Amino acid sequence: MLxxxxxxxxxxxxxxxxxxxxTVATATGDTLASEIGTTAHSQPIMITTLKAVQAGVxxxxxxxxxxxxxxxxxxxxxxAVIFGLVDNAFMVILITTAGGFFGTNVDxxxxxxxxxxxxxxxxxxxxxxxxxxxxxxxxxxxxxx
Numbered sequence: 001m002l003x004x005x006x007x008x009x010x011x012x013x014x015x016x017x018x019x020x021x022x023t024v025a026t027a028t029g030d031t032l033a034s035e036i037g038t039t040a041h042s043q044p045i046m047i048t049t050l051k052a053v054q055a056g057v058x059x060x061x062x063x064x065x066x067x068x069x070x071x072x073x074x075x076x077x078x079x080a081v082i083f084g085l086v087d088n089a090f091m092v093i094l095i096t097t098a099g100g101f102f103g104t105n106v107d108x109x110x111x112x113x114x115x116x117x118x119x120x121x122x123x124x125x126x127x128x129x130x131x132x133x134x135x136x137x138x139x140x141x142x143x144x145x
Contacts, residue, residue: 022099023103040055
């Protein structure tokens with residue numbers, strides 16, 4: 001959808017690029033948080049209650065997983081700078097990392113609530129979370145750049 005908007009609305013190209021980076025950063029952060037977070041030796045906690053839960057439960061988070069989400073999101077911003085997609089490296093990395101990190105946590109929050117109740121599938125949670133990452137990065141772009 002963002003790629004289509006990029007072609008139709010060239011006057012908003014930079015905003016659309018930031019939203020896109022937030023989407024990719026969310027997907028990357030979520031994947032890394034899930035895969036790396038489950039290897040943590042610390043006890044996972046539920047994002048909604050902060051109580052200890054089993055590893056792999058929808059909505060469970062670990063410090064290692066959160067760090068993986070931050071690093072994965074940051075890598076997307078760094079790659080955008082390296083490939084010359086956008087200027088102002090610090091701002092790109094900051095906005096992309098924030099969008100990806102918060103989008104990843106939206107994923108965990110939705111997994112712990114709506115997915116747990118059967119109101120959203122995993123694909124639905126991923127869609128809403130990546131949309132949230134895009135929105136967060138887009139809004140940060142509007143306020144900071």
